[in-house]
Amino acid sequence: MKSFLATAFVLLSGFTLLADAHISFRYPCPRRGAYSECPQPGPGQWEMIDYDIRSPIGTHGNIVSPMCKHPSSFDGTRPVFAAGQTYQANMDIGAYHKGGSCQWTLSYDNGTTWVVIQDNLLTCMADASNGVQYKMPFKIPAGAPSGKAILNLMWNNNEGNRELYSSCADVVISGTNGGSLSGVAPLIANYGPNSPFIQEQALAGGDYGQAYFAARKPITVTVPATPAKRSLFGRRHN
Numbered sequence: 018m019k020s021f022l023a024t025a026f027v028l029l030s031g032f033t034l035l036a037d038a039h040i041s042f043r044y045p046c047p048r049r050g051a052y053s054e055c056p057q058p059g060p061g062q063w064e065m066i067d068y069d070i071r072s073p074i075g076t077h078g079n080i081v082s083p084m085c086k087h088p089s090s091f092d093g094t095r096p097v098f099a100a101g102q103t104y105q106a107n108m109d110i111g112a113y114h115k116g117g118s119c120q121w122t123l124s125y126d127n128g129t130t131w132v133v134i135q136d137n138l139l140t141c142m143a144d145a146s147n148g149v150q151y152k153m154p155f156k157i158p159a160g161a162p163s164g165k166a167i168l169n170l171m172w173n174n175n176e177g178n179r180e181l182y183s184s185c186a187d188v189v190i191s192g193t194n195g196g197s198l199s200g201v202a203p204l205i206a207n208y209g210p211n212s213p214f215i216q217e218q219a220l221a222g223g224d225y226g227q228a229y230f231a232a233r234k235p236i237t238v239t240v241p242a243t244p245a246k247r248s249l250f251g252r253r254h255n
């Protein structure tokens with residue numbers, strides 16, 4: 018009996034876990050995810066691993082986590098993405114919710130401001146399925162300045178609870194030394210009662226929040242040039 022109950026509990030918690038699990042980056046590595054190929058916790062950081070990395074950051078009723086979920090990654094090497102190039106992200110999909118709207122955004126100031134670099138509205142991950150890894154291309158804009166940045170995939174699902182997801186990877190952009198990046202600031206919908214509300218797409222007769230996406234405000238961020246090494250370290254004595 019005891020082992021039957023134990024089995025039932027394991028099955029039940031497995032089910033709960035599955036029901037809670039939706040989507041995350043797997044490549045590039047999401048902050049503090051549990052993927053073996055990603056940066057690992059240092060000594061004393063094991064409790065910081067996020068085994069629920071695929072869960073949303075909030076619903077329209079409730080903010081659960083801050084944007085990006087975590088303030089930083091474990092120490093490790095950041096992937097370098099070149100301006101003008103296209104890369105394949107690998108998504109870890111628990112539940113795909115009939116897809117949704119993706120806004121790919123970059124921040125050069127540690128998450129204070131975000132610029133949308135790519136939209137995949139309405140059909141983002143719509144041809145995925147539950148429990149798969151799924152490849153999606155994203156392009157770093159030509160002319161993007163060099164620097165450490167956060168790549169944040171924001172996703173509003175088409176079906177199910179009205180949620181916002183934010184999957185963040187710490188990356189390095191290789192582009193121009195100093196410059197600016199222009200685009201629109203992302204729509205942050207279904208993230209607490211004060212945010213815009215996007216209905217389930219089927220229930221809304223196809224409306225996926227077009228008017229909100231269309232009303233996003235232009236934004237330009239500026240990244241200062243990195244001085245040549247000589248000026249950082251002073252004159253060489255040799």
Ligand SMILES: *[C@@H]1O[C@H](CO)[C@@H](O)[C@H](O)[C@H]1NC(C)=O
Binds near residue numbers: 088089127128
């Ligand atoms: C970035 O912001 C987070 C808070 O969101 C903070 O904990 C962290 O120290 C900041 N990182 C840097 C490099 O400033």
